Amino acid sequence: MSLVAPYIETLSPYVPGKPIEEVAREYGVPDCAKLASNENPLGASPRALAAIRDALSRIHLYPDGASFALKEKLAARHGVDPREIVIGAGTNEILTLLARTFLAEGEEAVISENTFLVYRIAIQACGRRAVAVPMKDHRYDLEAMAAAVGPKTKLVFVANPDNPNGSYVTKAELDRFLAKLPERVLVVLDEAYFEFVDKSDYPDGAELRRRRPGLVVLRTFSKIYGLAGARVGYALCDPDVAGYLERVRDPFNVSSLGQVAAIAALDDAAHVSATREVTIEGRAVLMRELPRFGFTVVPSVANFVLAEGKDGDELFRSLLPHGVIVRPMRAYGMPNAARVSIGSPQENERLLRALEKLADGSGPLHAVSRKA
Ligand SMILES: Cc1ncc(COP(=O)(O)O)c(C=O)c1O
Missing domain, CATH: 3.90.1150.10 (Aspartate Aminotransferase, domain 1)
Structure with a gap:
């Protein structure tokens, strides 16, 4: 056995x-x-490195479990309330948390085939079913994904841009997709590579979220900020959604060095x-x-x-x-x-x-x- x-x-x-x-x-x-x-x-950002060096002498202390200062900084940056932000040890942790928190027994998540593998792992690791929809020409097929959403669907994961394909869905495509989904479905819009996109029809999830409370937007410090080893990412989401994620996450999930590095990196334009x-x-x-x-x-x-x-x-x-x-x-x-x-x-x-x-x-x- x-x-x-x-x-x-x-x-x-x-x-x-x-x-x-x-x-x-x-x-x-x-x-x-x-x-x-x-x-x-x-x-990494040189400012982040300096902040890490400064913080080393306090490494014997637990980090701020609420990541208060980083949340305040991000809230100001995005023009949202700090209660709309969840900080994770990389967006990876938030992906896992989303599956653990929201996929109740018998519920499913819709993903795309050939997309970031962590979605499938996060869903399966809590014993839930991932419904994987084939891509079309290396792009998310949002129409087919909307059609795959059924009464059991609680979460939908969309990487925009996608990893590993590097393709993106346009604002018009995403708007059409969101309009088709029932309100109770949470859409996780993973924007790990947001800052590298130079297309005028690329949607800004942080903006879209203002109109669609069920949208959870993920960003990371691992890519453009060069802090992959520090493990810091965040979600922008409805305060209710954030509240549930906060209940499930580990008490000290983001290290003190990660927190100070992220704060400093945000200022390093x-x-x-x-x-x-x-x-x-x-x-x-x-x-x-x-x-x-x-x-x-x-x-x-x-x-x-x-x-x-x-x-x-x-x-x-x-x-x-x-x-x-x-x-x-x-x-x-x-x-x-x-x-x-x-x-x-x-x-x-x-x-x-x-x-x-x-x-x-x-x-x-x-x-x-x-x-x-
Ligand atoms: C699409 C996507 N989402 C999330 C992540 C996770 O990033 P991190 O946990 O470092 O924030 C990655 C990392 O490669 C990624 O490609």
Whole structure:
């Protein structure tokens, strides 16, 4: 007999991007270009780093369990009441909390196939059913998702832009979708990559939420602010929804260093705009150059691109000896694709040079160069 319920027994763990340290150990390449986890190529905001250093002397104290100062700051930024904000250890924690808090027995969540894997894991981990709707041309099919919403549906997850496809839904598409859903359905609009989008028809969830109380908008400090390791994200939502999430979350879910770093990063407009700039430029370079190597690139508005047309696992392995880490997409149901995060200009160049070597056969093969 299994120690756990069948839904835990059959759960596939989330496999993160391969860490730089692991590649250094296995291949003897110390200075990898990690283009596997959509991190910030410029690093963290210098202001955030200074705030972390300042806060270190108080690390023996528990953090403010209410994240009061960060909530106040975000409330002012978004023009909302602090009771409309929930802070989490990354948006990841909030995704898990949403499933735990709102999916009662017998209720379901509607998601898209080939989207961010954490949605499915969060739903299944509490023994609930995820109804996965196929994408259309690498985009969310919101019409089909609306049709999949039934009497048992409590949550709908929409990543905008989507990870790993890099595509987005327009304001008109989202408006039409929301209008079709019953009020009792909570729509989780995950805007982890919000700041990288440069399209005029891209909707701002924080604005839309003013008209639709059942909308839960997620933002993160992991991407544009460069604080992935500090683990801070937040939800903007109705105070009632926030109140329930606050009941379920752990008392000290966000570390003191994460809180001060996030507060400082919010004031670092220069770092945000530099990140945006380097990302948008790098994105154009990779979207232009990757097709030269036989890839089909899905048009992306985020800080990564999805490259299709080669076995993703093989590409991942053959790039490792060149010190380049990409993310194979088999776990996302796309074995012939890899996701490539936009790096610094040097990192993007390194990827392209490695692909050139692989293409002309002069690059080392992983099986040969891998350390014993
Ligand atoms: C769509 C999406 N949502 C949420 C997250 C989680 O981000 P974090 O927990 O670091 O805030 C990610 C991370 O890659 C993501 O791609």
